[in-house]
Amino acid sequence: MRILLVGEYSRLHNSLKEGLIALGHEVILMGTHDGFKNYPVDIYINHSFTNKLGHKLKVGVFKLTGIDLGSLEITYKVKNKIKKLPAFDVVQLINEASFSIQPKAELNLLKFLQTKGKKLVVLSCSYDYSSVKFMLNHGFKYSAMTPYLKDQSLLKHYKFKLQYLEKDFVVLHDYIIAHTNGIIATDLDYHLPLVGKSNYLGLIPNPINTDKIDYIPMTIDGKIKIFHGINSYAALTKGNVFFSQALKIIAEKYGDRVAIITTIDMPYVDYIQQYNQCHIVLDMVYAYDQGYNALEAMAKGKVVFTGAEQEWLTYYKIAENTVAINALPNVHNIVDKLSELIEHPEKISAMSVAARAFVEREHHYKIIAQWYLDIWHSN
Structure with a gap:
């Protein structure tokens, strides 16, 4: 098959591409490098207004005319690049808004890409209409929207998430529901909002290329090392405050x-150096399932505090606190779980092995690639 993967979040499409190529398929990945993460792409697409002066120009023109120069440039670049290529069997978008441009322009490109592929599939991965609406309607016990639901003064921080409920994004979402070959969720945080919806093809777990991630054998011959890496932009929606407060108690x-x-916003090279030497990684609170950071840490054999709710335990048929630790928005609960591991380090060693085995069993990139192929063939 010839496959076009559009967009990249946290290496999902790179890992899927590697699995598909290993199974004998031809794959082209188009998108940005996912910001500072700098993941490789075959066709790089971004606008030219990323520096300070360019951004001011872009904003000024939009205020005066309503024309978004970035959307125009990306639309032109995508059409110019793709129209020169042979047709694809499958085109898959990473998100309802894969190009991070105006929703009308996203819809324009989506319709264009439909002409270049026999099938077009969209992932529910990161924020989209369904997930944001579900969170705002209290569909989860807690979620990335919980701080906003408790304190509406946080509106400015949540504007990016809430934009998916605006009229033009709803039009884009409705078109995807009605006119594409379906939507695939990448973990339970996106699966649960879609259950029972038309055009939903089901959950396919995130692919992890364990061939590229070495397992680090767990040795505990001194202090228990706990790592808490904070991205200041996402700290609120991840619930890092609960970890910070818990660690103060643990230190005392x-x-x-x-x-x-x-660490706070540490450069990636330094971040990984610190992270690799630790036994326990504090990932995020506001989640039911694991994202890429957690899964890659688990593949390395770390004990990860992350999303591991009962729905996740039931889905994968595993026992609580055997593969990952469910991090609740409760400081004392986090302290109790950390204390249990510190006082019984043999549990850290056992969970390290189990975490790696889980990722290899449930997220192996070749197994997941075949799962995608089966879904694409049958829809």
Whole structure:
């Protein structure tokens, strides 16, 4: 098959591409490099207004005319690049808004891409209309929208998420529901909002290329090392505050028995160096399932505090606290779970092995690639 993957979040489409190529298929990945993460793409698409002066020009023209120069440029570049290529069997978009441009322009490109592929599929991955609406309607016990639901003064921080409920985005969503070959969720946080919806093809777990991620054998011969990496932009929606407060208590309670490493917006190379030497990784609170950071840490054999709710345990048929630790929005609960591991380090070693085995079993990139192929063939 010839496959076009559009967009990249946290290496999802790169891992899927590697699996598909290993199974004998031809794959082209088009998109940005996912910001500072700099993931490779075959066709790089972005606008030219990323520097300070360009951004001011773009904003000024939009205010005066309502024309978004970035959307125009990306639309032109995509059509110019893709029209020169042979048709694809499948075109898959990473998100309802894969190009991060105005929704009318997203819809324009989506319709164009439909002419270049026999099938067009869209992932529910990161925020979209269905997930944001579900969170705002209290569909989850807690979610990335919980801080906003408790404090509407946080509106400015949530504008990006709430835009998916605006009229033009709803039109885009409705078109995807009615005119594409279907929607695939990438984890339970996106699956649950779509259950029972028309055109929903089901959940396919995130692919992880474990051939590129070495397992780091767990050795505990001194302090228990706990890593908390904070991305200041996402800290609110991930619930990092609960980890920060819990770590203060742990530091007082255990003193020299633990080494706590907290980083804020650290460059990736330094971040990984700190992260690799730790036993426990504090990932996120506001989730039911694991994202890429958590899964890659689990593949390395880390004990990860992340989304691992009962719905996730039921879906994968595993026992609580055997593969990952469910991080609740409760400081004392986090302290209790950390204390259990610090006082019983043999549990860290056992979970390290189980975490790697889980990722290889449920997220192996070749198994997941075949799952995608089966879904594409049958819809």
